[in-house]
Amino acid sequence: MLAFIRFVKFFMVMQGKKGLVMGMANKFSIAFGISEALKNRGAELIFTAQNEYFQNKISDMARDFGGHDVVLCDVSKDGEIEQAFDKILNTVGALDFIVHSIAFSDKNELIGKYYNTTRANFLNAMNISCYSFTEVCKFAPKLMPNGGSLVTMTYYGSEKVVPNYNVMALAKSALETSVRYLADDLGEFGIRVNAISAGPIKTLAASGVGEFSKVLAYDRNRSPLKRNVTLEDIGNACAFLLSDLSSGVTGEIVHVDCGCNTIGVKF
């Protein structure tokens, strides 16, 4: 019996925890994989969506995951993050964690030379993919008065050149640096801030990156695990970072990529 209780306690690491997931577009989204992993471990979830189209698209899934209405939040618009967070606070009360799984670039600029990036898309990509996480963190102490954990999503293109990733690579480099500064800012509130650097996975956002299937095949070949990463792999790692199992981990970029980032040359 004691062994069973220990097993349940170990597996249900999110039991009694409540959190917000930002960026679920459909069942192929990384945010969907994360939500499944969190729900399976006992978490209660609430969601935001960029607009009414996505709000309608995910409302049934959101109900399955937590029973709450999806809150609208276009992170590129002034005041929307704060408004959405106030609504969430009034609906479900204090949170224990937030998942930020949001990025955007004009897909016409995710092919070819990086130097063709326009100023407008540079600023928009930085705003949505990087700055929005800073703003989320600014309001985190209000939403998580008892401490908590935040996770955002990044990619290896921030560290090394990946064809066609272009402006998104710069946004991810800035996002990763912001994770370290935000972890330092929020440490005094008992709030941890980390990022997962996920291997390539076929999603709506990823389908906008030129020649993406070649990147998938390249990683499959060089990966020590001889496969691409799955939504479950990412969800499980995220559950660890949001749970008390990672209580001493903050300011980290955790690679969940089947080991691809560790490989220099592969024949």
Ligand code: NAD
């Ligand atoms: P996705 O298309 O399923 O999710 C992207 C989400 O961003 C969508 O829900 C979209 O509505 C949201 N979004 C875009 N602009 C927004 C705005 N203005 N306001 C609010 N939300 C907005 O794709 P995904 O691959 O699951 O992407 C999730 C995160 O994972 C992104 O940060 C992405 O860069 C990152 N990531 C993806 C991969 C991959 O290969 N798919 C790898 C590493 C990291």
